[in-house]
Amino acid sequence: MRQNKTVASTIFDVFNHIFLGIWAIITVLPFLYVLAASFAPDSEIKTRTFFIIPHNPTLLTYKFIFASNYFLRSMLNSVIITVGGTLVNLFFTFTMAYALSKKHFIGRSIVLNGVIFTMLFGGGMIPTYLLVKSLGLLNSYWALWLPGAISPFNFFVVKNFFQEMPQDLEDAARIDGCTEAQVLWKIILPLSKPIIATFALFYGVGHWNSWFGALLYINDAEKWPVQLILRQIVMLSTTLASDLTQFDPNFQPPQESLKMAIIVVATLPIMLLYPWLQKYFIKGMFIGSLKE
Amino acid sequence: MKNNIINGPKKKGENDLMTATTSIWKRLKKDKWLYILALPGILYFIIFRYIPMFGIVVAFQDFNPFLGFWKSPWVGFEHFKTLFTDPDFPMLFRNTLLISFYNILFYFPVPIILALLINEVRNQVYKRIVQTCVYVPHFVSMVVIASITYVLLSSETGVINNILYSLTGKKIEFLTDPRWFRPLIIIQSIWKEAGWGTIIFLAALSNVDPTLYEAAIVDGATRWQQTWHITIPSIMSTVIILFILRLGHLLDTGFEQIFLMKNPINRSVAEVFDTYVYQVGVTQGAYSYSTAVGLFKSVVGLILIQVSNYLSKKFTETSLF
Numbered sequence: 001m002r003q004n005k006t007v008a009s010t011i012f013d014v015f016n017h018i019f020l021g022i023w024a025i026i027t028v029l030p031f032l033y034v035l036a037a038s039f040a041p042d043s044e045i046k047t048r049t050f051f052i053i054p055h056n057p058t059l060l061t062y063k064f065i066f067a068s069n070y071f072l073r074s075m076l077n078s079v080i081i082t083v084g085g086t087l088v089n090l091f092f093t094f095t096m097a098y099a100l101s102k103k104h105f106i107g108r109s110i111v112l113n114g115v116i117f118t119m120l121f122g123g124g125m126i127p128t129y130l131l132v133k134s135l136g137l138l139n140s141y142w143a144l145w146l147p148g149a150i151s152p153f154n155f156f157v158v159k160n161f162f163q164e165m166p167q168d169l170e171d172a173a174r175i176d177g178c179t180e181a182q183v184l185w186k187i188i189l190p191l192s193k194p195i196i197a198t199f200a201l202f203y204g205v206g207h208w209n210s211w212f213g214a215l216l217y218i219n220d221a222e223k224w225p226v227q228l229i230l231r232q233i234v235m236l237s238t239t240l241a242s243d244l245t246q247f248d249p250n251f252q253p254p255q256e257s258l259k260m261a262i263i264v265v266a267t268l269p270i271m272l273l274y275p276w277l278q279k280y281f282i283k284g285m286f287i288g289s290l291k292e
Numbered sequence: 293m294k295n296n297i298i299n300g301p302k303k304k305g306e307n308d309l310m311t312a313t314t315s316i317w318k319r320l321k322k323d324k325w326l327y328i329l330a331l332p333g334i335l336y337f338i339i340f341r342y343i344p345m346f347g348i349v350v351a352f353q354d355f356n357p358f359l360g361f362w363k364s365p366w367v368g369f370e371h372f373k374t375l376f377t378d379p380d381f382p383m384l385f386r387n388t389l390l391i392s393f394y395n396i397l398f399y400f401p402v403p404i405i406l407a408l409l410i411n412e413v414r415n416q417v418y419k420r421i422v423q424t425c426v427y428v429p430h431f432v433s434m435v436v437i438a439s440i441t442y443v444l445l446s447s448e449t450g451v452i453n454n455i456l457y458s459l460t461g462k463k464i465e466f467l468t469d470p471r472w473f474r475p476l477i478i479i480q481s482i483w484k485e486a487g488w489g490t491i492i493f494l495a496a497l498s499n500v501d502p503t504l505y506e507a508a509i510v511d512g513a514t515r516w517q518q519t520w521h522i523t524i525p526s527i528m529s530t531v532i533i534l535f536i537l538r539l540g541h542l543l544d545t546g547f548e549q550i551f552l553m554k555n556p557i558n559r560s561v562a563e564v565f566d567t568y569v570y571q572v573g574v575t576q577g578a579y580s581y582s583t584a585v586g587l588f589k590s591v592v593g594l595i596l597i598q599v600s601n602y603l604s605k606k607f608t609e610t611s612l613f
Contacts, residue, residue, distance in 0.1 A: 006514065006515075008514070008515075008516075009514075009515045012412075012515065013412070013414075016409055016412055016413065017413065017415075017418065019409065020409055020410060020413065020422045021422065023406070023422070023426065024421065024422045024425035024426055025425070027425050027426050027428065027429060027483065027487060028425050028428055030440050030444060030483075031428065031429075031432075031440070033444070033451060034440055034443065037443075045449060046449050048454075049451060049454045049455045049458060050451050050454075050455060091332070092332050092333050092336055093333070095329040095330070095332055095333060096329070096330050096332065096333025096334065096336075097333075098329055099326045099327065099329040099330035099333075100330060100333075102323070102326055104319070104323065105323070105326055105327075105330070106316060106319060106320065111330070111334060114337060114342075115337060118337060118341040118342075120594055120597055121345065121590060121594050122341065122344065122345065122590065123341075123343075123344025123345045123346075123347050123348055124344070124348070124569065124583065124586030124587065124589075124590055125566075125569050125570060125573065125574075125582075125586060126347075126350070126569065126573040126574075126579055126582050126583040126586060127344035127345070127346075127347025127348055127350060127583060127586075128340070128344045128347075129573070129574065130347055130350065130357075130579065131339075131340070131343055131344050131347060133357075146336070146340060147340045149336045149340065150333055150336055150337070155333075180325040181325065184325075205431060208433070209431075209432070209433030209434070209435075209436075210433070211433065211435050212547070212548060212551075216574065227433050227435045227436075228435075230435050230436065230439055231435050231438075231439070231552070234438075234439040234442050234443065235438065235439065235442060235552065256443070256449050259439065259442075259443055260443065263436055263439050263440060263443070266433070266435070266436055267432055267433075267436050270431050270432060274428070274431065277431060278424065278427060281431075
């Protein structure tokens with residue numbers, strides 16, 4: 001290994017380790033502060049400067065948001081949008097990628113070039129909006145699922161994956177009398193599990209984190225995902241006031257720690273998935289980018 | 293022929309498309325499952341990707357939702373004239389280019405430097421911990437990133453202003469002061485994506501032949517010399533292609549980030565083409581005009597991508613298509 005033990009080299013190592021450590025800490029510190037502040041009463045957030053451990057931890061904010069119908073509905077909406085959207089993405093991407101991975105597909109290069117062109121040029125926000133509107137999809141989750149059903153980049157990655165699968169396996173199965181559907185179901189799909197998982201995560205995280213589609217297409221606030229509620233509460237300073245009746249009518253929800261708690265809850269699913277995410281995403285990134 | 297990212301390895305068997313129609317019919321029948329499987333995807337691209345492209349005609353009309361595409365009156369390049377003479381146009385152009393330019397200047401080098409430093413860490417556990425931490429913000433939604441920025445920087449309760457106040461007795465209006473907008477956007481980008489951006493460089497670094505270093509050590513090269521003469525040259529092609537591709541997206545400033553950080557007070561520095569399209573199109577209903585703005589941006593973008601792809605092909609022999 002490359003290692004010369006000179007004084008300069010050692011000094012560099014020490015500083016490098018310290019610098020990277022500080023960088024890593026600064027990166028995650030804002031998240032830790034928000035997490036800590038979500039358990040603190042408003043008075044503490046306003047008077048103390050920075051803290052990671054609250055003096056007077058309380059679950060009041062979480063009790064409040066989890067008693068709020070409006071908030072719980074937005075969580076449910078997010079789950080529906082994420083699960084439904086991911087299934088739509090996987091269905092459209094994998095069926096088309098499998099078909100186009102076959103070199104004897106008639107018109108293959110026309111279709112592939114057609115897909116490439118969409119990576120370079122698009123109609124833009126307004127024509128897409130008008131299309132969704134004229135299809136009658138406004139206020140329906142299909143408006144969030146269909147317009148982005150296939151990411152062209154993901155499509156090409158999956159297509160290349162299928163293309164590199166050994167053809168012999170399929171041929172052998174056919175000789176043994178498998179129908180086309182059986183080949184797909186019994187040979188191809190089981191072999192594709194890791195890449196399906198990768199892209200389910202890719203697409204799923206995208207859906208969980210998205211909010212602009214809902215802002216654009218979903219007027220009915222009861223159908224909004226949690227990310228949009230978060231924007232309402234933190235950036236536009238609206239409250240969950242309609243839910244106050246659940247509590248004592250004199251109850252004032254803690255404004256600041258409420259913001260913190262909603263940030264935490266909107267991030268939580270990703271953080272719970274993170275250990276898997278990291279593994280799969282890096283693998284996915286390598287599948288996608290390192291093929292030269 | 294050189295392989296490229298889009299088409300993947302090897303193409304063959306595409307030149308026998310010229311067979312008789314009867315055999316095409318036979319092949320279609322034999323492989324009917326393939327075409328059935330491809331159908332939803334192809335329909336998707338036609339409906340949701342190509343029809344909006346034709347929807348661009350709206351930019352040349354005075355589109356009226358009640359009359360539709362077919363009956364709305366044609367106005368030619370009227371909306372483009374309005375755009376170019378719009379007093380907001382220089383502002384939009386300047387804001388878009390400046391944010392992009394500052395991103396290239398201040399954000400672009402960060403993942404490279406970070407990757408070089410991470411690469412020098414020999415302790416695998418420490419390396420893993422650092423990487424795990426710096427990747428985190430990439431997975432979080434832009435709303436969460438912007439929300440955290442708000443709660444940290446707000447002038448009444450934000451923790452950073454609290455610290456500033458206790459130190460200096462003054463507060464800074466980070467979120468509304470136009471002078472803070474661009475630095476804030478760049479810092480946010482670095483926070484969210486710089487760590488993740490190291491992955492591609494770390495991958496390039498892991499491909500460097502270790503015997504090069506061994507030879508250099510035998511020749512008595514110091515660590516700095518090894519970095520300068522072996523490590524940096526070996527990632528240079530990755531750096532150049534990413535840089536050129538970045539130039540192709542000069543007019544893309546990241547809609548969500550700008551949209552979330554924009555407010556009426558910092559509008560003079562924050563409004564960019566993308567947010568303007570939303571503003572006049574969706575909230576004010578000026579469909580034709582905003583489509584013209586979007587089309588202007590797309591066309592310039594397409595030209596920039598072609599030019600940078602050409603440059604990339606010429607100088608690095610790598611290209612996207």
